[in-house]
Amino acid sequence: MNNENKEIYAVQILDKAKVGLHARPVAKIVAITSDKKYQDTTVEVIKLADNTDLNNEISFTGEEPKANGKSILSFIGLAVKNENKIAFIIQGPNCKEIITAIKKVLKDENLIA
Structure with missing residues (x-):
């Protein structure tokens, strides 16, 4: 895949409950990324260094x-x-659409500001 269809969305998880990224938001994100309409898109999640x-x-x-x-x-x-940083590397069509959906899940779950 070429870099024209590659987006990186990096975020720090800020969970008021101090749990971090747990099963429910992960399941919601995976439901989005594994949707049939995104079958030609790859999504990699990378845990970033604290600094x-x-x-x-x-x-x-x-x-x-x-x-x-x-x-x-x-x-x-x-x-x-909680307070870990992650990056979503999305390659393929609909990158921006997927990032928008991931942001919505993280906001709805109160995991980002």
């Missing part, structure tokens, strides 16, 4: 913990806790 500055360009070493954003077990396996 990652989300206001600057994010660089990846290749050693960060990763998960398939279309798999609940893979995603849950990242064990994203």
Whole structure:
């Protein structure tokens, strides 16, 4: 896939309940990303270092913990806790649409500001 159809959405999880990214929001995100209309799109979730500055360009070493954003077990396996930072790397058609839907889930679940 070319970079024209690649988007990165990075966010810090800020859960008032201090639980982090748990099964319900992960299941909602996976339901979106694995929808049949997005079958030609890949979604990777990367757990970022705590010192990652989300206001600057994010660089990846290749050693960060990763998960398939279309798999609940893979995603849950990242064990994203409160105040952890993650990046969604989305490649393929409808990148912006998927990011909008992910943001809505995270906001609705009170996991981002």
